[in-house]
Amino acid sequence: MSVPSSRRSAAVAALLAVLLALAGPASATPRHGSSPGPGAGDADLLVIGHRGASGYRPEHTLAAYELAARTGADHVECDVVSTADGVLVCRHENDITGTTDVADHPEFADRRTTKVVDGVALTGWFTEDMTLEELRTLRAVERLPDVREENTLYDGLYPVPTLEEYLDLRADLSRELRREVGAYVETKHPTYFDSIGLSLEEPLLAALRAAGLDRRNAPVFLQSFETGNLRELDAAGVRVPLVQLLAVSGAPADLVAAGDPRTYADLSTAAGLAEVATYADGVGPEKDQVIPRDPDGTLGEPTSFVADAHASGLLVHPYTFRNENTFLPADLHEGEAPDDYGRAIEEQLAFWATGIDGLFTDNPDTGVVSRQLFEDGALPEAG
Ligand code: G3P
Ligand code: CA
Secondary structure: OOOOOHHHHHHHHHHHHHHHHHHOOOOOOOOOOOOOOOOOOOOOOEEEEOOOOOOOOOOOOHHHHHHHHHOOOOEEEEEEEEOOOOOEEEOOOOEOOOOEOHHHOHHHHHHOEEEEEOOEEEEEOEHHHOOHHHHOOOOEOOOOOOOOHHHHHHOOOOOOOEHHHHHHHHHHHHHHHOOOOEEEEEEOOHHHHHHOOOOOHHHHHHHHHHOOOOOOOOOEEEEEOOOHHHHHHHHOOOOOOEEEEOOOOOOOHHHHHOOOOOOHHHHOOHHHHHHHOOOOOEEEOEHHHHOOEOOOOOEOOOOOHHHHHHHOOOEEOOEOEOOEHHHOOHHHOOOOOOOOEOOHHHHHHHHHOOOOOEEEEOOHHHHHHHHHHHHOOOOOOOO
């Protein structure tokens, strides 16, 4: 277990005190290595609705979450950011310029600003500059209208949900569907939100506790592209599985901020994954880390990533699987248009065959079909 940096020591100490109070005594069972958790090496292959069923509804709306569950997602993902008054809401980014109608609200025109988040200068409107009451006057819009023109049908219909609403919906759908619809919550930009006094972890764990989900075997995963907050959650004895998100390029923002030179590529080596396994239960790699594309854009050969992760007892949940040509390997395209559906099931069969434990998809129904075919013995087509 690493020691938190002195730069953040006061904040970390305060956070740990809150987390320890919420989490209760740490488990006597090791989180890592010998206890890989649900899905690793068994038949519990997970279909995770990425931002809901965002292939069919504007992402991170209750409508998208509900459709994900109804079309078979085992877990439904919610990315969380904070409002000015410290309420966690479901957005992929704190920059809500492209996923809400905020630009059409003249009363918020003076909130448009430029700020640096994780080293990137962004101009737009931000959740942390609005109270929840203000944010709730906005409505979600489709983030990818050029690719998902059909989803614009729903523009303007749905508010930005809170984490609490997402968890309530999860519970309601679990009762109705008579199965546990799992949560899969990602903290977005935790170092940035710490820096502006809107730490994400305390309200997240409070919400889980209020929902009765801060317990072992709760149908919940917590995930982050940063390392520090996952280490802190682990150190505090949080009982639900933790997932370290990875990427083909770049580095965790907390490591960059601390001057640590390690990149996602470093964390994705066998040795790096063994280190990740000291504080996390799984990894969420970019799908190209599992099967990269060849130079011509076609699907290449699997890497050793899954075997390396499993050797350290880590679950592997790659992201993000989508039906449209523009997101598929060149050899799996159908038709000419970027928004035409390609042979997404073939892509997913190739990935299931690598031994992954689940996948994030914008089209949960497609994920359910590919998983069933895989479990029935279908194999990816060669070449
Ligand atoms: O959390 C898995 C996947 O959602 C990570 O990518 O950018 O869509 O949050 P992103
Ligand atoms: Ca996410």
